[in-house]
Structures are given as structure tokens and as C-alpha cells.
Amino acid sequence: MSTRPLRLIGQDKSDVAPVSAALQDAIARMGDLKFEARARRFTAVFSRYRWEKTSGKPERVRTGLQVGSVKAVKAMRLRKGAPDAFVSLLSLTFEPSGQAEDPSGVLVLTFAGGGALKLDVECVDLVLADVSEPWRAAARPDHQAGEAS
Numbered sequence: 001m002s003t004r005p006l007r008l009i010g011q012d013k014s015d016v017a018p019v020s021a022a023l024q025d026a027i028a029r030m031g032d033l034k035f036e037a038r039a040r041r042f043t044a045v046f047s048r049y050r051w052e053k054t055s056g057k058p059e060r061v062r063t064g065l066q067v068g069s070v071k072a073v074k075a076m077r078l079r080k081g082a083p084d085a086f087v088s089l090l091s092l093t094f095e096p097s098g099q100a101e102d103p104s105g106v107l108v109l110t111f112a113g114g115g116a117l118k119l120d121v122e123c124v125d126l127v128l129a130d131v132s133e134p135w136r137a138a139a140r141p142d143h144q145a146g147e148a149s
Contacts (some may be wrong), residue, residue: 003134006052006063010126012103013094019128020092025049025141026063031083033117035073042067042119044109046089047142050134058140063134067107068125072109078115088112094124 010019026046033044048063079085090112096105103123110116 005061005130006050006128007130008126008128010124010128013096013105015124015126016092016094016107019050019126022128023048023065023089023092024051024131026089028087028089029083030079030087033068033087037060040055040068040070042070042073045131047121048130049137053134058137058145059134060137061130061134063128063130066127067119067121068127069122070119071122072120074118076116076118078111078114078117101113 004024008015008019010016010023023046025108026048028044028046032046033042035042042064046063046065047060050059050061053059078087088111090110091108093108093110094105095108096102104121105124107119107121107124107126108116
């Protein structure tokens with residue numbers, strides 16, 4: 001059992017799955033999901049469930065995700081005009097462009113309730129870092145009950 005902050009870097013499509021696993025059931029406010037077009041950067045701050053903690057009481061931690069080389073972002077079925085609305089992340093996936101040797105594609109953040117963000121990227125360029133001390137979570141996320149907490 002470690003309380004060390006999690007730090008992950010993703011530089012190709014095989015790195016997306018571990019980042020996705022770490023972020024499964026992470027919760028964010030819509031106002032904490034930002035695309036900076038000029039900087040070509042997408043950032044998000046999540047309350048991440050600490051899946052890597054295998055014993056003791058369940059915990060969450062504040063985690064930052066930065067995606068670089070972003071050309072465009074498309075939101076689907078999300079309340080963009082409601083900065084205090086919460087979303088629960090189910091997965092992060094990468095859809096390659098289909099061209100051999102072309103690192104570009106689409107990173108898809110899929111949220112509970114059917115919402116998604118599609119990030120058109122030149123390449124996989126991810127950084128995930130815990131930015132706070134962990135705190136006790138109310139409960140472990142339970143997908144059979146249809147809840148994420």
C-alpha cells in the first residue's frame with residue numbers, strides 16, 4: 001500500500017490504457033475541463049479513486065491530466081454551460097488516424113450517462129499527476145449498482 005503520488009506519462013497508444021485505468025471513476029466539475037486552443041493543450045482536474053490502494057479504507061485524490069498537441073475538442077452530450085455540473089469518467093481511449101506510421105488520432109474521454117469529449121491530437125502526449133494528499137472516499141465505486149462515488 002503506497003501513499004506516494006501517482007505520476008504517469010503517455011507517449012504512444014499503448015500508454016493510454018494505464019492512464020485510463022488510473023482515471024476510471026474519476027469525478028470532475030465541467031468547469032475543471034479546459035481546452036486552451038492557442039497552447040494546443042487540454043487540462044482537467046479530477047477527484048480520482050485510488051484503485052492502486054488495495055487495502056484499508058477507500059481513498060480519493062485530486063489529480064491533474066494534461067493532454068498536449070491537441071488540434072480541436074468536440075463535446076458530445078455534456079453540459080458545457082454548467083461549470084458546476086459533475087461528470088464521472090468511465091474510460092479514456094485512443095482511436096488512431098488509420099494511416100500507418102501516423103501518430104495522430106482521437107483521444108476519447110467517455111463519461112457516465114453517455115457524454116464524451118473527443119480530442120483531435122497530433123500524437124499521444126499525456127501527463128497524469130496526483131496533486132493533493134489522499135482523503136477517505138465515501139465508498140468504492142460500484143458499477144453493478146450503477147453508481148460512481
